[in-house]
Amino acid sequence: MRVFSFLWDVRGYFFWLLVVSALCLVLERIWPWRRDQKVLRPQLAQDVVWLVWNGHFAGMAVAWGADWLLGRVYGGLHVPSPESLRLLSATPPGVQFVLFFVFKDFMDWCGHNVLHRVGWLWEFHKVHHSIVELDWIGNFRFHWFEVVFYKSLTYLPLVALGVDRRVILWIAVLSTLIGHLNHANLRADWGPLRWIFNSPRMHAWHHDAIPRGGHGKNFAIIFSAWDWIFGTAFLPGAPDQPEQLGFAGIEHFPRGFLSRMAYPLTRRSR
């Protein structure tokens, strides 16, 4: 199966990742929120490595794995044709897009909650929360295990059901754009739309060093509505952003790319 091959097409996901990244870089220059924050901040070079690694290589590796797995599943079930399992393949792409967009974002919200509430998963997610200065590129600082975790929850079931690969590509690109914006150094909370859409100002509170409510708040990726509905939203009028980002004990967290990759597996149990 070659469902995920759009990831390495010339105009595939990585191409759009670069376009979206350039757009956010420009927006941050025009309307910076924290004006004293430098573009060439500490660990920027490492975040470029995370962007290329997670946005391209880890994504491709997981995609190959998923294609292989789907091939085995379809083969193992001895169904007459893989199409017979693709219940959504006849649904118009526009309908698929809306269904998949909402479904994926809700699964992302659920998964993000779990990453914060289950101790050993939080150790993986700490890589993302090691961010101490938010800007768009921080969106791609996360452990490769999160690629496996989120893709298994979101893309894999939909691919198995036969969602159109162009729909998957556009959902992935749009999710990346909104994820970049959430982390960007832009003072935006979308006004009355903040009840529906996540924003840089709301997501900054997700990165607060103080874990509000015990496990943190604002788990949404795209629709903040999940947080407002399920009581996990936090958006004070003032101050407009947390004093410090990160988590308790961040000063002992490894700082190198490889040591952060290895950290959840090599950490000494406490």
Ligand SMILES: [Zn+2]
């Ligand atoms: Zn988080």
